[in-house]
Each structure stands twice: as C-alpha cells, then as structure tokens.
Amino acid sequence: MVISPASSFTFEQLTEAYNETRVDYLVPMPMNVARLMEYCRVYDVALESSCVAVEEDVVQGLGMLGVRQDRAWITRLGVLPVGRRKGTGSALMAGLVAAAQNRAAKTVWLEVIKGNEPAHNLFRKFGFHETRELIVARRAPKTEFNQAVFDQVKQITTLNHEDAIILLSHREERPNWLNETESLQNVRNLSALLVELKNGGRGWVTYHAGLLQLTRLVVEITVGDPTEVTEAILTVLHQRHKRQDSIAENLCEDAKWLGFQKAGYFDSFRRIEMKRPL
Numbered sequence: 001m002v003i004s005p006a007s008s009f010t011f012e013q014l015t016e017a018y019n020e021t022r023v024d025y026l027v028p029m030p031m032n033v034a035r036l037m038e039y040c041r042v043y044d045v046a047l048e049s050s051c052v053a054v055e056e057d058v059v060q061g062l063g064m065l066g067v068r069q070d071r072a073w074i075t076r077l078g079v080l081p082v083g084r085r086k087g088t089g090s091a092l093m094a095g096l097v098a099a100a101q102n103r104a105a106k107t108v109w110l111e112v113i114k115g116n117e118p119a120h121n122l123f124r125k126f127g128f129h130e131t132r133e134l135i136v137a138r139r140a141p142k143t144e145f146n147q148a149v150f151d152q153v154k155q156i157t158t159l160n161h162e163d164a165i166i167l168l169s170h171r172e173e174r175p176n177w178l179n180e181t182e183s184l185q186n187v188r189n190l191s192a193l194l195v196e197l198k199n200g201g202r203g204w205v206t207y208h209a210g211l212l213q214l215t216r217l218v219v220e221i222t223v224g225d226p227t228e229v230t231e232a233i234l235t236v237l238h239q240r241h242k243r244q245d246s247i248a249e250n251l252c253e254d255a256k257w258l259g260f261q262k263a264g265y266f267d268s269f270r271r272i273e274m275k276r277p278l
C-alpha cells in the first residue's frame, strides 16, 4: 500500500473515494464535488498535506489535513468498508501526523462522532485526548413565537458580513475549528443581529441564511443571563426567518444551550473534540 498526497488526485476522485468510505457511516454525509471543494476552501484543507491510501491502483481510504498557523486539523478520514482492520486507517493517521509535523504544527485537533468506537479507539491509539463534547443541534421551522420573549426585547440591530466577522473575532469562548473566525470569514454573506433586552441583557448571533436553511450559527452573550438572552436572540432570529430549518454545530453543553433548547433546538448528535500536541 502506498500513501500519496491528495493533491495528486482530482476532486472527482477524492469525492468518490470519500463517499465510498462513508456508505455505512453513523451519520450519513454524502458529498458532491462542489461541496468538497467548498469544504476544503472554508476549512483551509491543504491537499498537499492530505493523504490517500492506494493499493493495486485502487483507492483504499483517505484523510485530510487543515492547517492554520501552528495548528492542524484531521478531517474526512475513512477507509473502504472491505479494507478495514488491515492497518490502512493507521497508515493514513501516521501520514497526516507526519504532514502536520512538516508544516510545523504544534497541536493537531480532530473530532469524532460520539459512539464511533473504531475511530475513537484509533485516535486514542495515536495519542489524542478528549478536550470536550460538542452538540450538533437542529430546529424545525415554526410559525408561532413566544410573545412574552419579544416583550423583553428593547432593541434589535442588523449587521452585515464585515460586522459579523468583527463580532466573531472578539469571542470569549474558544471556538472549535468549524466555528473559528478563520472558517467563518471564508463563508460568504454572513449576517448578524445584535439584541438588547429591557433588563440590560445583551448579545448577538451571527449566521448564514440560505434559502432553505440557517447555518453557521454562533451566539455570544455579552451581558445578562446566558439562557434568557440566548432564547431572546434566537426568537428574534427565527421570527425573521420563519421558513428555514436551522442547524447549529458544535455547541457546548452550557447555559446558552438551555436557551437554544427553549428556542426549539434539539440535540441531533454529538462530537467529541480531541487534540494531540506534537
């Protein structure tokens, strides 16, 4: 088996290989070429540092590496179902860790879906340790809103993409790779709402409003009770976007999460964030 850089393959080949490694995945996430290209752009995936395993001219698996300053991020790792438990996943991980070292990374990050024991074991074996659990939450569209929550709102300010990036760059909480400002500034047309409550509570949400879905939600509370202010901000947001369903990725289980739940979000699945120093 040979491990080659992913930059020697076309996006069509990489997409096909990725989809074949995920046919039996815990949370189905099929990709198409345009989405994989977008994924690599937004998350700073370096294809020359990403790995493809080939045996007898057949792609057996792949893994990708995002690189930002002295940090690297392993993603999209997968091996064909028929080729598993023969060391291919380990060979890919060794290639990715070596590539991160070559890029002078000091830390490698990754996430694994909670319950994916084969991958979790593989990452532990490679020296990765759990840092936190992250919630991927969803919300169905609703037409009715809690008037009592609106009655608490004093002022709403609408902001554009540039303002959204400024808000994001001043966050207190450590974001996950997906929600880092470096990711979100690569997304086009983010929107933001600043919401102030009559009791002095204050916070903001940044998001991307697609035709059918709100994505890339980040909420931060600057003043007041995190649960109450989060619920108010999200109620304002969804009153303005009644038709879209929503996905909020990689939330922490904290007081803001209670506010998300009060605004109609439910826990879809969880990821475990892990890191390894180099």
Ligand SMILES: CC(C)(COP(=O)(O)OP(=O)(O)OC[C@H]1O[C@@H](n2cnc3c(N)ncnc32)[C@H](O)[C@@H]1OP(=O)(O)O)[C@@H](O)C(=O)NCCC(=O)NCCS
Pocket: 021, 022, 025, 076, 077, 078, 079, 080, 083, 084, 085, 086, 087, 088, 089, 090, 091, 111, 112, 113, 116, 117, 118, 119, 121, 122, 125
């Ligand atoms: C996770 C995955 C990449 C492992 O690939 P692989 O080629 O089977 O891995 P290896 O043969 O190198 O196994 C290395 C280690 O992984 C762990 N592992 C792999 N398969 C496992 C299984 N079915 N059960 C428990 N542990 C497992 C073990 O620790 C194993 O070491 P061991 O053989 O000494 O026990 C593969 O199962 C896969 O592609 N799964 C679907 C996609 C996926 O989950 N990707 C990761 C997303 S975060």
